[in-house]
Amino acid sequence: MWSRLCVAILALAQTQAAPTVQSSDPFSQAVIDQAYHEVAPAIGVLAFTSEITNPATGDITKRDGHALGLIVAPDGLVMTHGHMLLENTQPINIRFTVGQGEDETEYRATLLEKPDDINVCFLRIESDDLPDMPYVTFSRDSTLKLGEPIVVLGLLSKTLDYARGLYTCRVGAILEKPRTTYCLDRHVRFGFVTGPAINVQGQVVGVIGFDLSPSEGGELYVRSGHPLIYQTGLFQHYIDNPPGKNEIADKQEDAWLGVFTQPLTDDFAEYWGLEKEGGVIVSTVVAGSPAEKAGCQSGDIITNFDGVPVRPKQDREITQFTKLVRETGVGKTVLIKLLRDGQPLELEVHLEARPTPAREASEYKDETFGLTVRELTTDVRITLNLPDTVQGVIIRRVKSGSVAQLAGMRPGMIIMNFGDHPVTNLDDLQEAVQKVIADKPNEVSVFCRAGSVTGFFRLEPRWNAREK
Amino acid sequence: MRKALWCLLPLASLVYGCVTTGSATQSAVVRAKDKVAPALVHIRPVKKVFSRGKREEVVMVGSGFIISPDGYVITNEHVAGKASFVQCVLYNKEEVEAEVVGVDPYTDIAVLKLDVAEPLSHVTLGRSSALEAGQTVLALGSPHGLARSVSLGIVSVTDRYLEDHGETVSPYNNWIQTDAAINQGNSGGPLVNLKGEVVGVNARMLRGAENVGFAIPIDIAREVVDQIIAHGRVMRSWIGVTLQEMTRKTDDPSIEGVVIADIDPLGAAFEAGLKPGDVMLAIDGEPTNARFEEDLPVVRKQIADIPVDAEVVVRVARGDEEIDVLLTTEEKSDLKGDEVEFAEWGFTATELTPAMVRRARLPSRKGVVVSGRQAGGIAAAARLQRGDIILEVDEAEVENLGQFRRIYEDLIASKQRLVMMVVKRGALTHFVLVKQDRNGAPASEPAEVQSRKEAYDDVE
Numbered sequence A: 001m002w003s004r005l006c007v008a009i010l011a012l013a014q015t016q017a018a019p020t021v022q023s024s025d026p027f028s029q030a031v032i033d034q035a036y037h038e039v040a041p042a043i044g045v046l047a048f049t050s051e052i053t054n055p056a057t058g059d060i061t062k063r064d065g066h067a068l069g070l071i072v073a074p075d076g077l078v079m080t081h082g083h084m085l086l087e088n089t090q091p092i093n094i095r096f097t098v099g100q101g102e103d104e105t106e107y108r109a110t111l112l113e114k115p116d117d118i119n120v121c122f123l124r125i126e127s128d129d130l131p132d133m134p135y136v137t138f139s140r141d142s143t144l145k146l147g148e149p150i151v152v153l154g155l156l157s158k159t160l161d162y163a164r165g166l167y168t169c170r171v172g173a174i175l176e177k178p179r180t181t182y183c184l185d186r187h188v189r190f191g192f193v194t195g196p197a198i199n200v201q202g203q204v205v206g207v208i209g210f211d212l213s214p215s216e217g218g219e220l221y222v223r224s225g226h227p228l229i230y231q232t233g234l235f236q237h238y239i240d241n242p243p244g245k246n247e248i249a250d251k252q253e254d255a256w257l258g259v260f261t262q263p264l265t266d267d268f269a270e271y272w273g274l275e276k277e278g279g280v281i282v283s284t285v286v287a288g289s290p291a292e293k294a295g296c297q298s299g300d301i302i303t304n305f306d307g308v309p310v311r312p313k314q315d316r317e318i319t320q321f322t323k324l325v326r327e328t329g330v331g332k333t334v335l336i337k338l339l340r341d342g343q344p345l346e347l348e349v350h351l352e353a354r355p356t357p358a359r360e361a362s363e364y365k366d367e368t369f370g371l372t373v374r375e376l377t378t379d380v381r382i383t384l385n386l387p388d389t390v391q392g393v394i395i396r397r398v399k400s401g402s403v404a405q406l407a408g409m410r411p412g413m414i415i416m417n418f419g420d421h422p423v424t425n426l427d428d429l430q431e432a433v434q435k436v437i438a439d440k441p442n443e444v445s446v447f448c449r450a451g452s453v454t455g456f457f458r459l460e461p462r463w464n465a466r467e468k
Numbered sequence B: 001m002r003k004a005l006w007c008l009l010p011l012a013s014l015v016y017g018c019v020t021t022g023s024a025t026q027s028a029v030v031r032a033k034d035k036v037a038p039a040l041v042h043i044r045p046v047k048k049v050f051s052r053g054k055r056e057e058v059v060m061v062g063s064g065f066i067i068s069p070d071g072y073v074i075t076n077e078h079v080a081g082k083a084s085f086v087q088c089v090l091y092n093k094e095e096v097e098a099e100v101v102g103v104d105p106y107t108d109i110a111v112l113k114l115d116v117a118e119p120l121s122h123v124t125l126g127r128s129s130a131l132e133a134g135q136t137v138l139a140l141g142s143p144h145g146l147a148r149s150v151s152l153g154i155v156s157v158t159d160r161y162l163e164d165h166g167e168t169v170s171p172y173n174n175w176i177q178t179d180a181a182i183n184q185g186n187s188g189g190p191l192v193n194l195k196g197e198v199v200g201v202n203a204r205m206l207r208g209a210e211n212v213g214f215a216i217p218i219d220i221a222r223e224v225v226d227q228i229i230a231h232g233r234v235m236r237s238w239i240g241v242t243l244q245e246m247t248r249k250t251d252d253p254s255i256e257g258v259v260i261a262d263i264d265p266l267g268a269a270f271e272a273g274l275k276p277g278d279v280m281l282a283i284d285g286e287p288t289n290a291r292f293e294e295d296l297p298v299v300r301k302q303i304a305d306i307p308v309d310a311e312v313v314v315r316v317a318r319g320d321e322e323i324d325v326l327l328t329t330e331e332k333s334d335l336k337g338d339e340v341e342f343a344e345w346g347f348t349a350t351e352l353t354p355a356m357v358r359r360a361r362l363p364s365r366k367g368v369v370v371s372g373r374q375a376g377g378i379a380a381a382a383r384l385q386r387g388d389i390i391l392e393v394d395e396a397e398v399e400n401l402g403q404f405r406r407i408y409e410d411l412i413a414s415k416q417r418l419v420m421m422v423v424k425r426g427a428l429t430h431f432v433l434v435k436q437d438r439n440g441a442p443a444s445e446p447a448e449v450q451s452r453k454e455a456y457d458d459v460e
Helices: A002-015 A029-042 A219-224 A236-240 A266-272 A315-328 A378-383 A426-439 A463-467 B023-039 B218-231 B293-304 B354-360 B401-414 B447-459
Strands: A043-053 A060-073 A077-081 A089-098 A105-111 A120-126 A149-155 A164-175 A181-184 A196-198 A204-209 A228-231 A259-263 A280-285 A301-305 A333-340 A343-350 A363-366 A371-375 A393-398 A414-418 A444-450 A453-459 B006-008 B040-051 B054-059 B062-066 B072-075 B083-090 B095-104 B109-114 B136-141 B149-160 B175-178 B190-193 B197-206 B213-217 B241-244 B258-263 B279-283 B311-318 B321-328 B339-342 B347-351 B368-373 B389-393 B418-425 B428-435
Touching (some): A029 A043, A029 A060, A029 A196, A043 A149, A089 A120, A149 A204, A259 B428, A266 B428, A371 A426, A414 A426, A453 B241, B023 B040, B023 B062, B023 B136, B023 B190, B040 B109, B040 B368, B072 B218, B095 B218, B109 B218, B136 B197, B197 B218, B241 B293, B258 B293, B339 B401
Antiparallel strands (some): A060 A077, A089 A105, A149 A196, A164 A181, A196 A204, A259 A280, A280 A301, A333 A343, A363 A371, A371 A393, A393 A414, A414 A444, A444 A453, B006 B197, B040 B054, B040 B062, B136 B149, B136 B190, B175 B213, B241 B258, B258 B279, B339 B347, B347 B368, B368 B389, B389 B418
């Protein structure tokens, strides 16, 4: 069955060369029939359970979710919307169902690493004897015009057995910045997000998305609630070279400069008597960062990075600079041209790897006291405005009813001493806990930092209760 | 570090309660009420309130009581603090204006002086140290603005420790807890024993609970009032330590002292080399013991009561060693800073308090804090944010609120188009460019007026 479908899709590719659609109804029945029959089999249902961690308390709640998955390669590569992998959310037990009715087949699927420049996720179907899967071939030319009609395929609701359906809409707006973005003129139902978008020629020009990636200033679009088309060019390279498994070890390291920045708006330029040509104002230099080591200062204006002019005038243009730095490569020494007090200056910066973010930091879970703690990462240090003198580990979760909860310890506190042992990292704490377990004292004094003040907590381990 | 919903009492939820008493008690209650009621004051302060970047004046309702024939009145700081005008209604319904003599946010006590020529009825102050749980007490005041109200109950606990909660702090006293109905509006009113003596100043209630009210012990209030009448304020010493009860470290009752939990990097204790975890044993030979949290206010007060700029010997235990250190006390700074509205730009700012300096990790107390901004204002357009600490204006260092105000007034007069401020926002530094010519005047000076005027200019 699958091989027949593959043939059909190849046929679609051939038809792309000769579009022949006209008339007042932009979509002829023939084009819709063809699109539906050739593309719909590549649409499947993703079912998964999300473990959602409350960042304040560390409590985990589970929620079942469903999403449209689109097979994009015959070896079982599946694309879906980026909301599957939000911050503090970990999907588990992912299943992918293809076919409808009698032909329905369920597979297990593994999440791959999420791209950071487009809000989609990729998954890999897990099967030892996977047949060739029906898949969507995207048109490489995906330029759209304002008002151009589009057919979108997607899933109806669970009560309608996830039947495949379609609806038509038009390109309602085209945004030029930060990249060409096509907005639809209608809202889409959830089952149509990541649904293939097909033009009047029957070409699959992209998929339905809901926002830009955070690195593109995506929040703006989340608030606007406008459905978008992710045109092929944004994700085809991920299909050609699929991302690795969603494991930290596989992740390629991003380069890091260690500055917080603002765009050089025309008003800033006027105030400082500079040319109104844009630039990156360094507002904060992170302590210990490559930028600090190179002598970069707050108030410097970066105009060129590694030979690339840097000229943002608006907030959203800053993200291009961030991306440029990230992709320049860890370990590379680059030349930065900047203005300091109006005078040009050049600095050589040796780029380092971006420090591990909190959500990827190592954790240690202790059962005796009911504490789950994390390494103190650079981003947490900045968020909490911690001085370098504060060393320790941060409490992520306190088990309900535990010894730690009874003592009044709460998530967000930083453990700096456990018993008589100074704690600077997870190993220190683990060692201290092991020592306490071996010694079995009646009470353990823990020195913590909560907000900007420090204090003590007395843990009273229930040794006997454990033995029972 | 424990959270509870404490609620101040100047003005919204009805609580019902009843107490059945015998006839002997009944007449004692009436006699006690009769002794205090003529000195009861219904207080209507007009207060400065800063909200969303604007200064507003609001009328509030609270209670108080006359303590001397010449018209000194005790009430709460949260009733009379920041009041621009205080109207009082006496028990005989006569209206009298009062002047605020002084306030003490740390104990929530304020002293007013009534503008009267004739001697007034006044209360007798009792001794809160003699109170026992179970003893009958009356609460008098203006619950929900209902003047001359009396409620009856007993002392539930004589030494309730209340944890600090935001700006609601009470480091130097435990509280009298009572089930006599106390509502919003009772603030500053007297808690009275059956002898008709005032034993407490009603100030707080537990929100969501029934008849769980709290009064400041009169022994604490009396000392504060005496200092306010004599000096206009209360002077306290500070050495820069945060204390915790011994049970935070050990349950062993043979180990005495008080735990030093935190050291302020700008304080004398830091300079003297004291460390968190040290156990303070004595100051100038006087033991400083706090085994339980209820013992902490006494030790804190012991430190506060040392004269300012005095050299003291602090004895601490560190591990098995006992160490004496010499340090000089400093004056404890105000709990709350002054607040000012900057109307043209549409924002308000306060002085930096030591706690803010600490949180922001500033090297000194220089700067002012943005406390609010108006929608549509110049400050909002420049994306100045609440909590921003303004450190520099046009490369001039901001010293304090008064100096910032002068810089600001000069800028307004100069009509300079662009003004640069360097602000600290959490751990980050940020440049804020203020456009004074922006057509976004605050609500107090509508934008239309401005543009219409410009239109006329064009016609001419």
